[in-house]
Amino acid sequence: MKTIKISEAVVRRLPIYLRFLNELSKKNVQTVSSQDLGVKLDLNPAQIRKDLAYFGEFGKKGIGYDVDYLIEKIRQILKLDKVIPVALVGAGNLGRALCNYNAYLKDNMKIVAVFDAQENKIGESINNLKVKPMSELNEVIQEAKVRIGIITVPAAEAQQVADRFVESGVEAILNFAPLIIKVPSEVRVHHADFTTELQSLAYYLD
Ligand SMILES: NC(=O)c1ccc[n+]([C@@H]2O[C@H](COP(=O)([O-])OP(=O)(O)OC[C@H]3O[C@@H](n4cnc5c(N)ncnc54)[C@H](O)[C@@H]3O)[C@@H](O)[C@H]2O)c1
Numbered sequence: 341m342k343t344i345k346i347s348e349a350v351v352r353r354l355p356i357y358l359r360f361l362n363e364l365s366k367k368n369v370q371t372v373s374s375q376d377l378g379v380k381l382d383l384n385p386a387q388i389r390k391d392l393a394y395f396g397e398f399g400k401k402g403i404g405y406d407v408d409y410l411i412e413k414i415r416q417i418l419k420l421d422k423v424i425p426v427a428l429v430g431a432g433n434l435g436r437a438l439c440n441y442n443a444y445l446k447d448n449m450k451i452v453a454v455f456d457a458q459e460n461k462i463g464e465s466i467n468n469l470k471v472k473p474m475s476e477l478n479e480v481i482q483e484a485k486v487r488i489g490i491i492t493v494p495a496a497e498a499q500q501v502a503d504r505f506v507e508s509g510v511e512a513i514l515n516f517a518p519l520i521i522k523v524p525s526e527v528r529v530h531h532a533d534f535t536t537e538l539q540s541l542a543y544y545l546d
Contacts, residue, residue, distance in 0.1 A: 346417075350391050356381055357388070358414045364407050373404035415448075423448045425484050427510070429501045430492035431456040431464065431471045434516055438490060439466045452484045457497075474504070481508040488512045495519040502529075 360380055364372055374392075378385035392405065395417055415421045428435050431454050439451055454469050455477055456462065464471045472480060480486075489505035491498050491513060498517035505513055505527075512528040515521050518535045 346394055350394060353391055354414050354418055358411065361407050361411045365411060369407055371404045372407055420448045423450055424488060425450055425452045425486045426488045426490060427451070427453040427455065427481055427486040428490040428492060429455045431461050431466060432492060435492035436466050438492065439469060452486065453480045477504055478508040481510060486510055488514065491515045491517055493517060
Protein backbone atom coordinates (compact mmCIF):
# COMPACT_ATOMS: atom_id res chain seq x y z
CA MET A 341 0.00 0.00 0.00
CA LYS A 342 1.37 3.41 -0.94
CA THR A 343 1.65 5.79 1.99
CA ILE A 344 -0.60 8.82 1.61
CA LYS A 345 1.10 12.06 2.52
CA ILE A 346 -0.94 13.55 5.33
CA SER A 347 -0.26 16.63 7.38
CA GLU A 348 1.49 16.37 10.71
CA ALA A 349 -1.51 17.92 12.48
CA VAL A 350 -3.74 15.12 11.18
CA VAL A 351 -1.18 12.45 12.07
CA ARG A 352 -1.16 13.83 15.61
CA ARG A 353 -4.96 13.71 15.87
CA LEU A 354 -5.33 10.14 14.60
CA PRO A 355 -4.05 8.50 17.82
CA ILE A 356 -6.52 10.66 19.77
CA TYR A 357 -9.39 9.36 17.62
CA LEU A 358 -8.03 5.85 17.96
CA ARG A 359 -7.93 5.94 21.75
CA PHE A 360 -11.56 7.04 22.01
CA LEU A 361 -12.70 4.59 19.33
CA ASN A 362 -10.99 1.76 21.23
CA GLU A 363 -12.96 2.78 24.34
CA LEU A 364 -16.20 2.71 22.34
CA SER A 365 -15.35 -0.66 20.85
CA LYS A 366 -14.73 -2.07 24.33
CA LYS A 367 -18.25 -0.96 25.28
CA ASN A 368 -19.61 -2.65 22.13
CA VAL A 369 -20.65 0.66 20.59
CA GLN A 370 -20.90 0.02 16.86
CA THR A 371 -21.26 3.45 15.30
CA VAL A 372 -20.24 6.98 16.21
CA SER A 373 -21.02 10.34 14.63
CA SER A 374 -18.52 13.11 14.03
CA GLN A 375 -20.66 15.17 16.46
CA ASP A 376 -20.13 12.65 19.28
CA LEU A 377 -16.43 12.42 18.51
CA GLY A 378 -16.25 16.23 18.48
CA VAL A 379 -17.95 16.64 21.86
CA LYS A 380 -15.86 13.95 23.50
CA LEU A 381 -12.53 15.06 22.06
CA ASP A 382 -13.21 18.79 22.11
CA LEU A 383 -12.67 19.06 18.39
CA ASN A 384 -14.74 20.57 15.62
CA PRO A 385 -16.93 17.87 13.95
CA ALA A 386 -16.25 19.41 10.53
CA GLN A 387 -12.52 19.05 11.21
CA ILE A 388 -13.04 15.42 12.19
CA ARG A 389 -15.01 14.68 9.01
CA LYS A 390 -12.29 16.36 6.97
CA ASP A 391 -9.54 14.35 8.71
CA LEU A 392 -11.32 11.07 8.20
CA ALA A 393 -12.33 11.82 4.62
CA TYR A 394 -8.62 12.05 3.85
CA PHE A 395 -8.53 8.27 3.75
CA GLY A 396 -11.72 7.65 1.79
CA GLU A 397 -15.35 7.94 2.74
CA PHE A 398 -15.92 5.98 5.93
CA GLY A 399 -18.98 7.73 7.31
CA LYS A 400 -22.57 7.01 6.33
CA LYS A 401 -24.99 9.94 6.43
CA GLY A 402 -27.32 9.68 9.43
CA ILE A 403 -25.53 6.61 10.83
CA GLY A 404 -22.02 7.85 11.37
CA TYR A 405 -18.83 5.87 11.33
CA ASP A 406 -18.50 2.16 11.90
CA VAL A 407 -16.29 2.07 15.01
CA ASP A 408 -14.41 -1.16 14.33
CA TYR A 409 -13.86 -0.34 10.67
CA LEU A 410 -12.52 3.09 11.57
CA ILE A 411 -10.19 1.55 14.18
CA GLU A 412 -8.87 -0.85 11.58
CA LYS A 413 -8.35 1.94 9.03
CA ILE A 414 -6.59 4.30 11.47
CA ARG A 415 -4.36 1.48 12.66
CA GLN A 416 -3.41 0.74 9.06
CA ILE A 417 -2.70 4.39 8.35
CA LEU A 418 -0.57 4.72 11.49
CA LYS A 419 1.08 1.39 10.59
CA LEU A 420 -0.05 -0.05 13.91
CA ASP A 421 -1.45 -3.11 12.17
CA LYS A 422 1.94 -4.79 12.56
CA VAL A 423 4.02 -5.11 15.72
CA ILE A 424 6.59 -2.32 15.98
CA PRO A 425 9.60 -3.31 18.10
CA VAL A 426 10.90 -0.46 20.27
CA ALA A 427 14.15 -0.16 22.25
CA LEU A 428 14.83 2.16 25.18
CA VAL A 429 18.14 3.58 26.38
CA GLY A 430 18.38 4.85 29.95
CA ALA A 431 16.96 2.51 32.58
CA GLY A 432 16.56 5.24 35.20
CA ASN A 433 13.42 6.67 36.78
CA LEU A 434 11.65 7.61 33.58
CA GLY A 435 12.94 4.66 31.55
CA ARG A 436 11.70 2.18 34.13
CA ALA A 437 8.31 3.85 34.30
CA LEU A 438 7.93 3.66 30.51
CA CYS A 439 8.98 0.00 30.44
CA ASN A 440 6.43 -0.78 33.13
CA TYR A 441 3.70 1.05 31.26
CA ASN A 442 2.12 -1.54 29.04
CA ALA A 443 -0.75 0.48 27.63
CA TYR A 444 0.83 0.83 24.21
CA LEU A 445 1.09 -2.95 23.84
CA LYS A 446 -2.43 -3.15 22.49
CA ASP A 447 -1.32 -0.66 19.84
CA ASN A 448 1.37 -3.07 18.76
CA MET A 449 4.21 -0.97 20.12
CA LYS A 450 6.41 -3.22 22.16
CA ILE A 451 9.56 -2.36 24.10
CA VAL A 452 11.73 -5.37 23.29
CA ALA A 453 15.08 -4.19 24.67
CA VAL A 454 16.38 -1.84 27.37
CA PHE A 455 19.95 -0.57 27.60
CA ASP A 456 21.99 1.35 30.12
CA ALA A 457 25.61 2.45 30.46
CA GLN A 458 25.85 1.93 34.21
CA GLU A 459 27.46 -1.34 35.21
CA ASN A 460 25.20 -1.94 38.23
CA LYS A 461 22.03 -1.68 36.11
CA ILE A 462 23.04 -4.38 33.64
CA GLY A 463 21.08 -7.57 34.17
CA GLU A 464 18.42 -5.81 36.26
CA SER A 465 14.94 -6.98 35.37
CA ILE A 466 12.25 -4.47 34.37
CA ASN A 467 8.88 -5.84 33.37
CA ASN A 468 10.42 -9.12 32.15
CA LEU A 469 13.22 -7.39 30.25
CA LYS A 470 16.84 -7.63 31.33
CA VAL A 471 18.80 -4.38 31.04
CA LYS A 472 21.57 -4.85 28.48
CA PRO A 473 24.94 -3.09 28.11
CA MET A 474 25.39 -0.45 25.41
CA SER A 475 27.99 -2.69 23.75
CA GLU A 476 25.13 -4.98 22.64
CA LEU A 477 22.95 -2.22 21.22
CA ASN A 478 23.71 -2.63 17.50
CA GLU A 479 23.42 -6.37 17.49
CA VAL A 480 20.22 -6.52 19.54
CA ILE A 481 18.54 -3.76 17.54
CA GLN A 482 19.34 -5.44 14.26
CA GLU A 483 18.33 -8.88 15.47
CA ALA A 484 15.04 -7.70 16.98
CA LYS A 485 14.38 -5.43 13.98
CA VAL A 486 13.83 -2.47 16.28
CA ARG A 487 12.31 0.46 14.39
CA ILE A 488 11.81 3.06 17.13
CA GLY A 489 14.25 4.15 19.84
CA ILE A 490 13.33 5.89 23.07
CA ILE A 491 15.90 8.08 24.83
CA THR A 492 15.63 8.53 28.61
CA VAL A 493 19.22 9.47 29.51
CA PRO A 494 20.42 12.84 30.86
CA ALA A 495 20.54 15.67 28.29
CA ALA A 496 24.35 15.64 28.11
CA GLU A 497 24.26 12.01 26.92
CA ALA A 498 21.27 12.20 24.60
CA GLN A 499 23.07 13.11 21.36
CA GLN A 500 25.51 10.23 21.57
CA VAL A 501 22.67 7.82 22.31
CA ALA A 502 20.79 9.21 19.29
CA ASP A 503 23.90 8.65 17.16
CA ARG A 504 24.07 5.04 18.34
CA PHE A 505 20.41 4.52 17.46
CA VAL A 506 20.95 6.01 14.00
CA GLU A 507 24.05 3.86 13.38
CA SER A 508 22.14 0.75 14.34
CA GLY A 509 19.37 1.54 11.87
CA VAL A 510 16.38 2.74 13.90
CA GLU A 511 13.99 4.79 11.80
CA ALA A 512 12.46 7.03 14.45
CA ILE A 513 13.33 8.34 17.90
CA LEU A 514 11.24 9.56 20.80
CA ASN A 515 13.51 11.75 22.91
CA PHE A 516 12.58 12.56 26.50
CA ALA A 517 15.84 14.36 27.31
CA PRO A 518 15.64 18.17 27.35
CA LEU A 519 17.91 18.62 24.34
CA ILE A 520 17.18 19.02 20.63
CA ILE A 521 19.01 16.08 19.12
CA LYS A 522 20.33 16.17 15.55
CA VAL A 523 19.76 13.22 13.24
CA PRO A 524 19.89 12.64 9.48
CA SER A 525 16.74 13.79 7.65
CA GLU A 526 15.51 10.26 7.00
CA VAL A 527 15.21 9.63 10.75
CA ARG A 528 12.12 11.07 12.38
CA VAL A 529 12.49 12.56 15.87
CA HIS A 530 9.76 13.58 18.28
CA HIS A 531 10.70 15.40 21.45
CA ALA A 532 8.56 14.69 24.50
CA ASP A 533 9.67 17.83 26.25
CA PHE A 534 8.21 17.88 29.72
CA THR A 535 10.17 20.97 30.81
CA THR A 536 9.19 23.28 27.95
CA GLU A 537 5.56 22.10 28.12
CA LEU A 538 5.48 23.01 31.78
CA GLN A 539 7.21 26.33 31.19
CA SER A 540 4.84 27.39 28.43
CA LEU A 541 1.90 26.35 30.62
CA ALA A 542 3.15 28.79 33.25
CA TYR A 543 2.38 31.65 30.83
CA TYR A 544 -1.37 30.89 31.15
CA LEU A 545 -1.41 31.15 34.94
CA ASP A 546 -3.11 34.24 36.38
N1 LIG B 1 11.97 11.56 35.59
C1 LIG B 1 11.09 12.31 34.97
O1 LIG B 1 9.93 12.46 35.41
C2 LIG B 1 11.42 12.99 33.69
C3 LIG B 1 10.40 13.67 33.05
C4 LIG B 1 10.66 14.25 31.83
C5 LIG B 1 11.92 14.16 31.26
N2 LIG B 1 12.91 13.53 31.91
C6 LIG B 1 14.22 13.45 31.25
O2 LIG B 1 14.46 12.07 30.99
C7 LIG B 1 15.84 11.79 31.16
C8 LIG B 1 16.00 10.71 32.22
O3 LIG B 1 15.52 11.18 33.46
P1 LIG B 1 15.51 10.23 34.74
O4 LIG B 1 14.86 10.99 35.83
O5 LIG B 1 14.98 8.90 34.37
O6 LIG B 1 17.10 10.11 35.02
P2 LIG B 1 17.90 8.95 35.76
O7 LIG B 1 19.19 9.56 36.18
O8 LIG B 1 17.03 8.29 36.76
O9 LIG B 1 18.17 7.87 34.59
C9 LIG B 1 19.05 8.08 33.53
C10 LIG B 1 19.63 6.73 33.13
O10 LIG B 1 20.41 6.91 31.96
C11 LIG B 1 21.60 6.13 32.09
N3 LIG B 1 22.63 6.69 31.22
C12 LIG B 1 23.32 7.83 31.39
N4 LIG B 1 24.14 8.05 30.35
C13 LIG B 1 23.96 7.02 29.50
C14 LIG B 1 24.53 6.67 28.24
N5 LIG B 1 25.43 7.44 27.62
N6 LIG B 1 24.11 5.54 27.65
C15 LIG B 1 23.19 4.75 28.24
N7 LIG B 1 22.61 5.01 29.44
C16 LIG B 1 23.00 6.15 30.06
C17 LIG B 1 21.93 6.22 33.58
O11 LIG B 1 22.78 5.16 33.98
C18 LIG B 1 20.55 6.13 34.19
O12 LIG B 1 20.17 4.79 34.44
C19 LIG B 1 16.50 13.10 31.53
O13 LIG B 1 17.02 13.69 30.36
C20 LIG B 1 15.38 13.91 32.11
O14 LIG B 1 15.60 15.31 31.97
C21 LIG B 1 12.69 12.92 33.11
